[in-house]
Amino acid sequence: MESGNPATAHFERKRYLVAPRGETQWVRNLRASGEGRLLLGRRSEPFTAVEVDDEQKVPILRAYLKRWKAEVGVFFDGVGPSSSDEERARVAPKHPVFRLCASAR
Secondary structure (H helix, E strand, O other), X not given: OHHHOOOEEEEOOEEEEEOOOOOOHHHHHHHHHOEEEEEEOOEEEEEEEEEOXXXXXXXXXXXXXXXXXXXXXXXXXXXXXXXXXXXXXXXXXXXXXXXXEEOOO
């Protein structure tokens, strides 16, 4: 899934959904429902999600930007995978991150 979706990141064997554009409608919907579906072509994968605290986002954002900076870097105010932890912590509140769990649906 990660290879085709610039919103996902893998970190420490867990999968995350990152909002590069910040507080979008899908973020508000996911917060309200706690569940969603990832779509890739005809494949649909249901999931539940738990929002990650800002302090926990720093290493996740590093992994995410390492993979997707070319596609989404413009939304991160010049912060990239080689930026300091302090710089990633500065932009973390602007980018919601959710830990994904497989849904039993």
